[in-house]
Amino acid sequence: MGMIRFVLDTSIFVNPDVRSKFGATPTEAMKTFLRYAEKLFGKVEFYMPPGIYREIMNFVDEQEVSPDVELYIIKKPPNVHDIKIPAFVVYELIEDIRRRVDKGLRVAEKAVRESVIDTENVDKIIQKLRRNYRKALREGIVDSKEDFELILLAKELDAILVSADVGVLTWAEKMGIKWVDAGKFRELLEELVEKFEK
């Protein structure tokens, strides 16, 4: 059996629903994860693109997790100049964005019409606009280079992508990438540790 490789998304340590399985805070969650990583050292590798690592470390107390975090999480950017994306995936992305852009304009027009009728509540209307606009244009789509790097790195390494992000997982599926739901990741690590201890 070859080395098992995982590429880790922020959601494991930052998304409160997912993180709760590992710990009450991002720092606690990271410490729990690193205990598994230590036990699996030499058998399982854990990777993060540097952008994702930086995002997570904004929430984690570095003092408490160093140097284990350096040892057990391998930071590697994907090789964006060699990896290729099937054209139909980009084709679908462009179609998806086109629809979302149209929807974003409808959301904006609705907010303008509401604010004319209800001039007292402009701040509330703008808050709703932001929420609906974000929903129309961001939710369920790969909308940042950090997310895209996760997918590319998993592809490059033929690794298993661990995420709870719908947009990321949808793309991963299109590109034929192995993935596991971040919500099941702790149980999976538990199982791996058991298997390797036998």
Place this chain on the structure above:
Amino acid sequence: MGMIRFVLDTSIFVNPDVRSKFGATPTEAMKTFLRYAEKLFGKVEFYMPPGIYREIMNFVDEQEVSPDVELYIIKKPPNVHDIKIPAFVVYELIEDIRRRVDKGLRVAEKAVRESVIDTENVDKIIQKLRRNYRKALREGIVDSKEDFELILLAKELDAILVSADVGVLTWAEKMGIKWVDAGKFRELLEELVEKFEK
């Protein structure tokens, strides 16, 4: 010398600035183009993705250009399942869209704040919103599958892309595709006819 191949965008026949070189109306422009295509038959091939062809034929009187338009313009969809896109091109697209989406929200918020102050001119504000939103999210970007098909088809055929669309030409450059400005296309055809008549 092998067969010269061109992939043609709508702008040649529809964009008024570009079209004027070929004729006063889309139908006239198409007839002028087809006269060149006839002279170059067997030496130069002209392609269009079917989506682009349909777009153009909305503006052209089919009766007046048939069957030459069928003979001299080869309709071919790109093979989206075999062509691959370098990851860094998609990476840049995602970054570009991210910035544009943020800008679109700022445009929308501005429109809401304006409409509260100026409740009488809501239609004007919405018109301005549409204009600015389109500018933020559409201009200079490949934002439709029709545009993307032009790029893919040119790549697949190793053809010269003829367009006046900044978004299309920017992507073409990133993907290493040959292109000519649609505004220079008539002169280029003229030259080709001369060369082949010698």
